[in-house]
Amino acid sequence: MTTTTPRAVVRDDGQPAGAAVEAVRLVNVRKVYGTTANPVAALDGVTLGLPSGSFTAVMGPSGSGKSTFLQCAAGLDLPTTGRVYIQGEELAGNSEAVLTKFRRQRVGFVFQQFNLLPTLTVMQNVTLPLRLAGRKIDRRRCREILGRVGLGDRLDHRPAELSGGQQQRVAIARALVTDPRVVFADEPTGALDSRSAREVLELLRESVQVYDQTVVMVTHDPVAASYADSVVFLVDGRLAGGLDNPTADAVAERMAHLGETHDVQAGA
Numbered sequence: 054m055t056t057t058t059p060r061a062v063v064r065d066d067g068q069p070a071g072a073a074v075e076a077v078r079l080v081n082v083r084k085v086y087g088t089t090a091n092p093v094a095a096l097d098g099v100t101l102g103l104p105s106g107s108f109t110a111v112m113g114p115s116g117s118g119k120s121t122f123l124q125c126a127a128g129l130d131l132p133t134t135g136r137v138y139i140q141g142e143e144l145a146g147n148s149e150a151v152l153t154k155f156r157r158q159r160v161g162f163v164f165q166q167f168n169l170l171p172t173l174t175v176m177q178n179v180t181l182p183l184r185l186a187g188r189k190i191d192r193r194r195c196r197e198i199l200g201r202v203g204l205g206d207r208l209d210h211r212p213a214e215l216s217g218g219q220q221q222r223v224a225i226a227r228a229l230v231t232d233p234r235v236v237f238a239d240e241p242t243g244a245l246d247s248r249s250a251r252e253v254l255e256l257l258r259e260s261v262q263v264y265d266q267t268v269v270m271v272t273h274d275p276v277a278a279s280y281a282d283s284v285v286f287l288v289d290g291r292l293a294g295g296l297d298n299p300t301a302d303a304v305a306e307r308m309a310h311l312g313e314t315h316d317v318q319a320g321a
């Protein structure tokens with residue numbers, strides 16, 4: 054009989070072989086802005102994995118690196134050092150064309166200011182990512198998604214004819230139309246009244262619970278964060294702990310004491 058010494062098999066992204074592939078994984082990500090003489094580390098060694106089908110809120114004080122985190126995780130920008138994986142595939146290559154293709158195939162975005170094209174109708178805005186990716190436009194599916202966000206009767210309207218909340222729902226439909234694995238949202242409720250904000254957050258949660266997508270959302274608002282499955286906190290570009298099943302009160306309480314938990318690198 055022969056015996057073999059068990060050997061841990063580790064995948065290229067640092068995860069044990071056989072582990073479920075995470076939707077997003079950052080490994081020791083640093084992003085440095087500024088000059089060599091005066092560098093600013095917007096992200097300072099962030100290692101974090103977000104499971105598929107999870108809804109994560111990213112919080113922290115102003116300047117803590119939240120937007121930089123989202124930009125790097127989503128492939129809108131490249132880290133100075135470290136690695137980023139979406140659904141197990143490394144976001145690599147330094148040409149903008151490669152990054153653009155990667156984003157078009159795998160991720161969707163929702164921004165605070167909606168970023169709809171004003172001259173296009175609702176339907177044209179929603180089909181745009183498919184056109185840009187050279188993919189077939191299935192109008193029935195687009196109508197279905199717009200119905201899902203409550204805008205099935207507004208297909209021919211232009212953004213200026215819609216309320217802020219409705220515009221953000223168009224933006225969500227546009228983010229979902231390519232069936233991305235991960236939707237990144239940067240302050241998606243920042244420009245909305247509380248009722249519209251609630252509708253937008255419910256749609257994001259539905260895309261996780263019903264459609265098994267993964268959502269990563271930067272927010273300043275503890276109520277918005279309470280719609281997520283978990284919250285990760287950033288302070289000075291470093292992870293400063295997390296919170297599962299967050300309530301708005303628990304999030305607000307943590308935010309109030311964030312500086313004190315500064316050096317905890319969680320979720321690695």
Ligand SMILES: Nc1ncnc2c1ncn2[C@@H]1O[C@H](COP(=O)(O)OP(=O)(O)OP(=O)(O)O)[C@@H](O)[C@H]1O
Nearest residue numbers: 086087093095113114115116117118119120121122
């Ligand atoms: N393009 C840039 N050039 C130089 N410094 C930058 C740049 N972008 C961000 N920074 C710096 O990096 C740090 C993190 O910025 P970031 O925008 O990620 O923070 P944030 O948490 O999203 O802030 P806020 O909540 O105010 O939007 C800040 O010190 C910021 O000044």
